[in-house]
Structures are given as structure tokens and as C-alpha cells.
Amino acid sequence: MQFDMFTVHAIACACQAVLAVTFLAMVALDRHSPWLACWAGALFLMAAHAFMNTPGMLANLFVSRSVGAGSLILAMGLCWSCARSFQRRSLLLWVPIASAMGWAVLCTIPEFLNNLAVRSATLGPILCVFALLAAHELHKVRKAERLISLWPAILTLVAFAVFFALRLPFSLLLFYEPGALNVVSLAVSSFTLLVLSTIMSIQWVALGKERGEHVQRRHALTDVMTGLLNRRAFEEQAGTLLRRHAGEKEAASLLLFDLDHFKRINDRHGHAVGDRMLHIFATTAETCLRPTDVLYRLGGEEFACLMPYTEADHARLVAERVRRAFAEAGLVLAGRRLTGTVSIGIATTSCAGYDVARLFSRADFALYAAKRNGRDRTEVADTLLEGSTLPLGLAS
Numbered sequence: 001m002q003f004d005m006f007t008v009h010a011i012a013c014a015c016q017a018v019l020a021v022t023f024l025a026m027v028a029l030d031r032h033s034p035w036l037a038c039w040a041g042a043l044f045l046m047a048a049h050a051f052m053n054t055p056g057m058l059a060n061l062f063v064s065r066s067v068g069a070g071s072l073i074l075a076m077g078l079c080w081s082c083a084r085s086f087q088r089r090s091l092l093l094w095v096p097i098a099s100a101m102g103w104a105v106l107c108t109i110p111e112f113l114n115n116l117a118v119r120s121a122t123l124g125p126i127l128c129v130f131a132l133l134a135a136h137e138l139h140k141v142r143k144a145e146r147l148i149s150l151w152p153a154i155l156t157l158v159a160f161a162v163f164f165a166l167r168l169p170f171s172l173l174l175f176y177e178p179g180a181l182n183v184v185s186l187a188v189s190s191f192t193l194l195v196l197s198t199i200m201s202i203q204w205v206a207l208g209k210e211r212g213e214h215v216q217r218r219h220a221l222t223d224v225m226t227g228l229l230n231r232r233a234f235e236e237q238a239g240t241l242l243r244r245h246a247g248e249k250e251a252a253s254l255l256l257f258d259l260d261h262f263k264r265i266n267d268r269h270g271h272a273v274g275d276r277m278l279h280i281f282a283t284t285a286e287t288c289l290r291p292t293d294v295l296y297r298l299g300g301e302e303f304a305c306l307m308p309y310t311e312a313d314h315a316r317l318v319a320e321r322v323r324r325a326f327a328e329a330g331l332v333l334a335g336r337r338l339t340g341t342v343s344i345g346i347a348t349t350s351c352a353g354y355d356v357a358r359l360f361s362r363a364d365f366a367l368y369a370a371k372r373n374g375r376d377r378t379e380v381a382d383t384l385l386e387g388s389t390l391p392l393g394l395a396s
Contacts, residue, residue: 008187009054012194016047019201030208035085038078039204045075046197050190061114066107069123070100072193076130076160079200083137083157086207099126124164131160149210153203160196223297225275226282234296234304238356241306246354253315253348255305256363257285257322260341260375262301269338276331277340284329288321304363312348312382319344319378327376341376343367351382 020043027036052068077096084091103123106112112119135157142150167189221233229237238254245252259281266274278301285295289305296304307315323342330339345367352362366381373379 006054009050009190012050012190013047013054015194016043016050016197019198020044020047023201023204026205033208035082036204036208038082038085038091039201042075042078042082043197043201045071045078046193049075050194053186053190062107065113065119066104069107069119070103073100073103073123073126073130076127076134076164079157079160080130080134080137082204083134083141087137087141089137096130099130120167124167127164128161131157131164135161145211145214147207147210147214149203149206153200153207156196156200156203160200163192163196226279226297228282228295228297228303230296231298234298234306235356237294238306238359241308242349242354242356242359245308245349250309251311251348251350253307253310253312253346254359254363255307255315255319255322256345256360256367257281257303257305258343258367258371259301260343260371262340265338265340273331273338277338280329280331281326281340281342284325285322288318288325290318293318310348311350312346312380315346315348316378316380319346323376323378343370343375344378345370345381346378347381 020040023036023040023043027033027040030036048071049068052064052071074096077093077099080096081091081093103126106122112122135154138150138154138157141147142154221229221236223230241252259277262274262277265277278297281303282295282297285303285305289295290307292309293305293307296306298304305318307318310318323344326342327339330337345363345365347359347362347366349359352359362381366379370377370379
């Protein structure tokens with residue numbers, strides 16, 4: 001069988017070089033994704049590896065085997081660095097560089113340079129380890145970010161590792177002829193590497209796009225001033241939490257907070273001071289909550305907290321803890337200490353059921369009862385009469 005080795009390697013070299021240029025262009029457009037530059041470098045090195053396997057370069061055994069394989073070691077090392085960069089970790093470029101230099105030193109030994117089995121048995125594990133390290137880095141990302149594209153990317157990196165692990169026995173069993181150049185084996189390897197690198201390129205693009213969408217969505221659900229989740233997030237997450245609790249027949253509590261006389265603070269001291277008071281309340285309240293409790297800023301001086309698996313008694317204890325902590329907090333303004341107070345209304349699913357609107361209405365009812373009864377206090381809707389009414393026009 002005649003095999004045009006030059007054509008196969010030329011196509012692999014050209015395709016990987018084009019992909020590398022494409023990724024460099026993406027880096028220029030998106031400076032917030034430095035890992036794209038790492039993958040562009042890996043693709044350039046894979047293109048160099050394919051070029052080193054063309055017939056003209058194979059005539060010089062030392063150059064093709066040391067520089068060619070060294071380029072592939074650096075490429076997979078950059079793939080690992082790419083995964084580390086995606087996880088926002090340091091690149092550790094010295095590791096693949098040291099591995100490539102070690103390979104070049106081994107190639108100066110004639111017995112190593114001319115022995116296919118020894119060379120492949122050394123190169124395969126190095127490449128396999130880098131591929132598996134990259135897969136491990138992406139697996140750690142999965143714990144912090146729920147990106148659907150992570151699994152295909154991890155599987156592609158595992159496929160790289162399997163390819164490098166099986167390349168030696170595959171070549172020896174199917175294409176090895178003593179004293180002859182493994183033309184078919186080299187061509188199949190280059191073509192397989194091209195396919196895997198192309199698939200991985202698609203995976204990197206998908207990961208970047210999905211992360212960007214998650215970031216935009218997170219910004220849309222975050223209050224800029226306090227860093228808390230906003231009303232839109234509350235409306236989305238409250239329904240999900242209550243549906244889960246309804247299925248489990250478990251109690252949940254909703255706390256509504258309203259800073260007392262906040263308009264007076266703004267009018268007397270300015271909006272900058274008012275903003276600082278909002279931030280102080282947010283940070284103070286978060287220190288009083290459990291990790292499972294979620295605090296939201298609904299707008300203005302109004303906040304809410306969803307407490308899963310919580311009955312009224314425990315919710316009241318937490319609310320009182322927040323109220324006292326905020327009363328003790330404050331800021332120094334012109335040599336004087338400025339403090340604030342907060343009124344709190346509580347409703348639980350035991351009283352209001354698992355409907356978001358009704359739970360919110362009952363908590364709001366309790367909040368305004370706290371306002372009516374003197375502010376700087378906590379009221380629980382479960383203990384208030386259903387038909388009670390409140391006077392209109394209560395000032396905050």
C-alpha cells in the first residue's frame with residue numbers, strides 16, 4: 001500500500017497552524033481568557049511536531065526525533081497549563097520546559113535515539129501524564145462551576161492519554177517492520193492527533209462561551225452595591241427551594257429586613273453614607289447566618305433571607321442575632337458614631353404554605369407589624385392574627 005506521508009503531515013501541520021492563529025485572534029478579542037493563548041501555543045507546537053515528521057525532516061534523525069517529540073511534550077505541557085489557567089491557577093511552565101529539555105538530552109545518546117521501543121516507552125508516559133493532569137485540573141473546576149461542557153473536555157483529554165498510551169503497542173503490532181520507517185504508523189498518529197486537537201479546540205471554545213454566559217447571568221442576579229443576590233435571584237431561587245421543601249414536607253422560613261429611618265440617614269448625611277450603611281448591614285447579617293442561608297437585597301433598604309429546613313423558633317433566634325449585631329455595628333462620621341436599627345418580619349411554610357407569594361405576603365405583614373410596634377424588633381407572622389390589618393402610610 002502506497003501512503004503519501006508528506007500530504008498527511010502537511011495537512012496536519014496546516015490545520016493545526018490555522019487553529020492556532022484562530023485562537024490567537026480570539027485572545028486579542030477576549031483578554032479575560034488567557035488560557036486561550038496557552039492552547040494556541042499548544043497547537044503551534046503540534047503543527048511543529050507534524051512538520052518534523054515530513055520526509056524531508058526525517059532525513060535528520062536527531063532533529064526530527066528530539067525537536068519533533070520535544071515539541072509534542074511542550075504542546076501537552078501547555079495543554080495542562082491551559083487547564084490550570086482555566087481554573088485560575090499559576091501555569092508552572094517550567095515543568096513542560098524541563099521535560100522537553102530532558103528529552104533532548106536523552107536524544108544525544110545514540111542507543112536511545114536509534115531504539116524505537118525505548119523512545120516510545122519513554123515518550124508515551126510523559127505525554128499521557130500531561131493529558132491526565134489536564135483532565136484532573138478540569139475535574140477540579142467541575143466542583144466549583146457547573147459547566148456542562150466540562151465532561152466532554154475531560155473525556156477528550158482522557159482520549160489523548162489513551163492515544164499516547166496505546167501508540168507504541170499499536171505501532172509495533174500492526175506496522176512495525178525491522179529496519180524500515182514506520183510510514184503508516186506516523187501518518188495514522190499525526191491524523192489521530194489532528195482529530196483530537198480539533199475536538200479539544202471545540203471544547204475550549206465551548207467552555208469559554210459557557211463560562212461567559214454564567215458570568216453574565218451571575219452579574220444579572222447580583223446587587224452591585226452589596227454583592228448580594230438581587231430580587232430577580234430571590235424570585236427564581238425561592239420557588240425552587242419551596243418546591244423542594246414541599247416534596248420533602250420540610251419547613252422553611254423567610255426573613256424580611258427593613259432598615260429603620262433610612263430615608264432620614266440619606267437626607268441628613270447623604271447617599272454615600274446611606275450606601276455605606278447598606279453595605280455594613282449586608283456584611284453584618286451574613287456573619288450571623290448559616291452557610292445554607294441566602295441573603296438578598298430586594299431594593300432600597302429592604303433585604304430578605306431564605307432559611308431552608310428552619311422552623312419559626314430558630315428563625316427568630318437568627319433574626320434577633322442579626323438585629324443586635326447591626327445595632328452594635330456602625331461607622332464613624334465626623335468624629336461621631338453613626339448606628340442604625342432594623343425591623344424584621346418572619347414567616348414560615350408552617351404558617352403560609354409553600355407558595356412564594358403567600359410566604360412573602362405573610363413575612364411582609366409581620367415586618368410592618370414590627371414597624372407599627374416601635375421598630376428595631378422582630379415579629380413572626382405565625383403568631384399574628386390572619387385578619388389583622390395595619391395602618392397605611394407607615395414610614396420606614
